[in-house]
Amino acid sequence: MRATGPAQGVTVPAGDGFVIPGGLVDAHCHIGLGPGGGVDRATAMAQVRAAARAGIGLIRDCGAPTDTHWIDARIDEALSAERADGAEPAILPRIIRSGRHLARPRRYLPGFALELDSPGDLPKEVARQARAGDGWVKIVADWIDRSAGAEADIAPLWPAEVLVDAVAAAHENGARVTAHTFSRAALGPLIEAGVDCLEHATGAGPEEIAEIAARGIAVTPTLLQVDNFPAFAHQAKRYPVYAATVTALHAAHDEQVAAMHAAGVRLLPGSDAGGSLPHDLLPHELLAWRRAGLPDAEILRLATSSAREFLEPEGDGSGEVSAPVIYPRDPAEDLTALLDAFVHGEQL
Ligand SMILES: [Zn+2]
Missing domain, CATH: 3.20.20.140 (Metal-dependent hydrolases)
Structure with a gap:
């Protein structure tokens, strides 16, 4: 833990709100999986975008019926298109399969x-x-x-x-x-x-x-x-x-x-999104962790820096892309802020 400044991977103030550098981690979901098994590419990309809107910056895919490595190039394309438009790119999750x-x-x-x-x-x-x-x-x-x-x-x-x-x-x-x-x-x-x-x-x-x-x-x-x-x-x-x-x-x-x-x-x-559950569910999952008596700041630490450290032990703990998912309040103090995020000025 650094002595000064916010811990990596947790919240930092940004304008009128807060951001989570690198976004949240979803360590168990399925990209390319629907209720009946594999889905088409458009549906898989919609799943990635739903995860992005939920503020997720890193996914560990826990099993998919088809190889979805093609998504990595599509994510790169989408990010550079947004940058070319002059918009700060919305965070898109990186996927570990x-x-x-x-x-x-x-x-x-x-x-x-x-x-x-x-x-x-x-x-x-x-x-x-x-x-x-x-x-x-x-x-x-x-x-x-x-x-x-x-x-x-x-x-x-x-x-x-x-x-x-x-x-x-x-x-x-x-x-x-x-x-x-x-x-x-x-x-x-x-x-x-x-x-x-x-x-x-x-x-x-x-x-x-x-x-x-x-x-x-x-x-x-x-x-x-x-x-x-x-x-x-x-x-x-x-x-x-x-x-x-x-x-x-x-x-x-x-x-x-x-x-x-x-x-x-x-x-x-x-x-566990994919199959039957939607890909923007993670903030609700984290709120459910309150039932186990965990404080909000600890839940957020587990959902960011702790999960990144486990999944990417060689990583530096930061995200690859900027994260304009803005929370109006600090989610480390009140986790319900995860449900009130803004991207490009629009409420999600
Ligand atoms: Zn699963």
């Missing part, structure tokens, strides 16, 4: 993931995705196993020894690993395998939280996505065990997030 979600047949949302017939193929595919992505790989670690009929519950997708080889394959190819996980059963093997990050992590009890903290594993708690669990339970009438599981996970989640923060787990901001 995790390649494709890796799952097994009938063990994730249809149309989203690359589905591996044989679980033993995971390490090989992880290596391939690591080489094709931007430094991250996304593994779907658990999902409902409907083959169990009325007893169906959330269950792990991969044997523990396969996860060990898969995480090693990612690391050997220069990528870190994050994993989708809802259940407690999936967490131990993921932690032991050496994952770098966990998405949702709703199954973590006190023992897992202590281990996650000790190993420096980051967690994206996605409170608004977990708020959908009661609806999942309602829709799962044929699967009463699963319905009870997700109901209990939802009920415990706010306190669990508070416990993770208290234990020193690095919490990452993530909207």
Whole structure:
């Protein structure tokens, strides 16, 4: 922490308001993904622009059905066109990609993931995705196993020894690993395998939280996505065990997030936009973190400098483009200011 001046990545005064240099970070969303799977290019660009309007300057894409590297050139074009018009460019997010979600047949949302017939193929595919992505790989670690009929519950997708080889394959190819996980059963093997990050992590009890903290594993708690669990339970009438599981996970989640923060787990901001959720949701997700008792300034630190430091350990903490997303009040003092942003003089 610098002795004078604002900390990098948090707010600075600008004219009549405040800016967040480099913008907010959305460490879990999906660009190029809609409710039925992949979307066309115009829709993907609309998703990027929606994220920009929400003040997001850096995205970690947590799995997309198609390669969206073409977007990087479009973002550069859009920024230089705005500069040529004499306008200060609206912030457009930079995207760090995790390649494709890796799952097994009938063990994730249809149309989203690359589905591996044989679980033993995971390490090989992880290596391939690591080489094709931007430094991250996304593994779907658990999902409902409907083959169990009325007893169906959330269950792990991969044997523990396969996860060990898969995480090693990612690391050997220069990528870190994050994993989708809802259940407690999936967490131990993921932690032991050496994952770098966990998405949702709703199954973590006190023992897992202590281990996650000790190993420096980051967690994206996605409170608004977990708020959908009661609806999942309602829709799962044929699967009463699963319905009870997700109901209990939802009920415990706010306190669990508070416990993770208290234990020193690095919490990452993530909207889980894409699929069913909109790409301008992140400010609302951050406001939901108040339910875990976190102060506004701490939430904003986690959603900016802390997340950048984790995602870009080699970076200098600043954004690449100027950020004329103006907040009328300092969001570090009152997080609701994130909902009142202006760009080019227009309220968003
Ligand atoms: Zn997701």
